[in-house]
Amino acid sequence: MEKIKKTKFQRYEIRFSGSGGQGLITAAVIFAQAVGVYDGKFVCQTQSYGPEARGGKSKAEVVVSNGPIDYPKALDIDMLLAMNQAACDAYFFDLKPNGLLVADSNLVEQYPTSRVVAIPFTEIAREEIGREMVANMVALGAVGALSGQVSLENLEKTLLERVPVGTHDMNKLALQRGIEEAGKVNLQSLPRELMSDDEEL
Amino acid sequence: MFEQKTARQLLQGNEAIAHGALAAGCRLFAGYPITPASEISELLSVLLPGVDGTFIQMEDEIASIGAIIGASLAGVKSLTATSGPGFSLMMENLGFACVAEVPIVIVNVMRGGPSTGLPTSPSQGDVQMARWGTHGDHPVVVLAVSSVMDCFSITVTAFNIAEKYRVPVIILSDEVVAHTRECVSLPAQEDIKVIDRIKPSVPPEWYKPYAGDNRGVPSMVAFGDGYRHHVTGLIHDEKGYPTQNSREVDAFVRRLTRKITLGFHEIMMTQGYLLEDAEVAVIAYGSVSRSAKSAVEDARDHGVKAGLLQLITLFPFPRSQVVPLLKGCRAILVPEMNLGQISREVQRVNQTACRVVKYNRVDGQFITPSEIYEELIKM
């Protein structure tokens, strides 16, 4: 019987959510690969699987840590990417009080928190890049930059490995636009955190 | 020659099983599509032809296990992968592999049952079925995987045990392990220990295909090697011919089980965590052992002397690791995604006054660390 000593590690959890077909699992896998393979951190990536992944709500999660990860799924979310209202409503419940909601401002109208960064991912993809399909990559750029968990060079490198050769320029541009939009956000200006129930006003 | 990719890579549990099989020398896969096991066959359909192996999709799971038994008898290490409904169909030929002592590996990625059940939700409901699913007294080895790296290394181990003991080995995975992606660096092929079946040291006319050596395991030849012999699902004598002679039958049935008993200490694998001074312990396996590890850490942070025994081998049941815990701990918690299929085993070997507490979920949801923690601090 092997024996292992106890050590405690940090976790950072991101949930990518939207509707099936928006490419959220792809985005999460790229993020996980960049963090795990190239940044050398510990990472677990999971997803909702089966009928609900095709149309309707869909989610994919990435847990990043500086040590081995026991529980592979998200428990307390540090960042929630919501690419539509239904997903935002369904998957917001376990966002940490100081967690951050990153929402597609074209498709999410009501924000359940004031710690929100709203960026028109779909509009950027459609109007500037010409393909609505790459909204997930615009969002991935923003999530990458806002989370501070991944080297943005590695994120781009992984992206180019994972997407078809003919679409490199388009995807690269999408990712960069997301990073750029995220750069305009001043996270310090957002409310510090949401107050928990037992905190007095 | 097959080269294992050793660079760090992001893999799903199911993909790691496919890589593990190749590393173990598996060169034939026969399967039938089923969620959540399909990725194993999809990846092997890509990789096997590249290493002169064979992939085939059969008409059902009965045919799949039949084909891998045939292939193994012809000398090729073989794998099939399925989930509960397909595993149910395999029970008939699983018994054949037990009685004809054919080394094969079966992966069962468990999903909620019974019947069609919950196709995409995790479960651990097939544990006792893996042990006792086919009829008659029979030996079988059941291993549980909990991480992507496990999926690779335990698949290699499964093939090694199958070959060494001429026994079917069942790998129980579940939907969580199967679809979680983690980063792994797979070992180089030369660093992987691969065991092959033992060939006879006698000429064909002296060969007895079902005479056990001192470990109770007969040597094995492939069809076409010049050692013509008979393979049957009937109870047979040392030559392989059907027999109803009660002395021969008794000796045969007992040898089947004895060969596993004799190898128990090698086959039995567990992993202990913070057990030295533990007053309460969790016994868990598969994906749930991951949650249990977190829960044990949380309990320690709150002053509870908790520990974890992770079972990798489920059957033969690792009683020699469990019994000391039952003696040394005040209480044992067994969290499972079923109604208590391993806690039943823990109770069975519990000869002391130790309290065995069950924690069960059968709603298709993964057990979280906090659920286990809540149970732990109550003990």
Next chain:
Amino acid sequence: MVISAQELRHRYLRYDKSFPHVWCPGCGNGIVMGGLLRAISRLGLEKDEVVLASGIGCSGRMPTYLDFNTLHTTHGRALTFATGVKLAKPSLNVIAIMGDGDATAIGGNHLIHAARRNLNLTAIIINNSIYGMTGGQYSPTTPFGSISATSTYGHIEHAFSIAELVVTAGASFAARATVYHGELMSRLIEQAILKRGFAVVEVISNCHVQYGRKNKLGNAVDMLNGFKDNCVTVNRAAKMTAEELEGKTTIGVLTDREMPISTVEYQKVRERAKKEQE
């Protein structure tokens, strides 16, 4: 080269412990076994290169008696095991021996898929229209109206025509003979073994103990005479009307066609895979 019955026995039967056999006196299985051995002998196949796989039932015991690489599998599954053996070692001559219930009831799915898949396998299906070993229950080839242990008042289902079934399912070669037509049967088995692709020989056989007795068809000799009277060759059948053919059994080669074999095709897959993985 003609081989005597004694030479045949000495060369191919297992002399150690497999006898007495389980078949009833007069059973057609022995004729099929003889026909198979003569075919193998004529082809000059090495015993080490032959794999015989069988299922469960009276026919399933045949490999036990024969000195080849033999595999007595579970009920209906002979073709699945045979598929694995063939894929693992394509150089082996793999022959599956099945009964009618074995091949077309419990193993029906495997049979049609083996035909469709077209591996280079030989299947011999001994059709005696009944489950003999279990006591004479009706099988998928029991004729309409027949009496069996489970159709005491007359059978109300219709019988499969096995050879036609596998033709439709895509077999490369399909033929039929009876145990009365022993020489033809042996020649057809020889052709089937030589055939590159999935080849089936259906052999109509007698179970006078179960089927014959219940349906008042007499002893083994009477039943064989019945086969003699009731059969027409494929060539003759082609010139007969549907009315004339009513109730007759056609014997001979039903289909013999060239189709891609999956082991050969898979070799191409391997080459494509290697090219892409470079």
